[in-house]
Amino acid sequence: MNNQRKVVVITGASQGIGGGLVKAFRDRDYRVIANSRSIKPSSDPDVLTIAGDISDRAVAERMIKEGMSRFGRIDTLINNAGIFIAKPFTAYTTEDYASTLAVNLNGFFHATQFAVAEMEKQGSGHVVNITTSLVDHAIDGVPSVLASLTKGGLNAATKSLAIEYAKRGIRVNAVSPGIIKTPMHAPETHGALAALHPVNRMGETSDIVEAVLYLESAGFVTGEILHVDGGQSAGH
16 A cells, blocks of 8 residues: 555535535645545545544544555644534524534544544644634624634644644644635625625635645644634734
8 A cells, every 4th residue: 555645634524615625635646534424425546535423433533543544644634624603692502502512622622632643653744723713803793602612712722732742743723714605605695794804805715725735834833823814803
């Protein structure tokens, strides 16, 4: 088995940012382990798909174990899977709370533990967490406490892990997007959502993909929260 080519693990990989990341890394000749609840098998021999809920520890373990068995290494993990529910704080249900924490935090925890354990063995690796600029810049009209609670936790964990593993060859960074044009947002909402950014447009999937690729190649960057948000976090 040729295991010299790099291998990336991407959660939430079936559409939107995740789908864009799969294509971008394949274009760079990475082998890809792609996870989402609904992901379909791939005809590409260099793409291993693992269907399942990443908040289930058994799914995360299978993703890394099968990836190691197939490709022999794990170089990068992109924690892209996430749930975003915009509701007034008192309107959140216990189900909203549980599901958001399960995917945004439990999914990160399980996938990262298993991936970093393999990265430690090879003495190198990179973790990228996809968070949100709402953590730094709350917006009136976009009530999103659960996003800030969970993704804010990931921002903090990014820095903590970056320092913990800095001497072991493993970098940890985050990309903090503004509102990105994905299937999550109906076309009729795009005008209002664009206006929430100082540059007066929504982000494109490619904006986030390019940020992740920059971090992947930036060997001297770790512990960074890279805002890709049209100026949103800087002010209005």
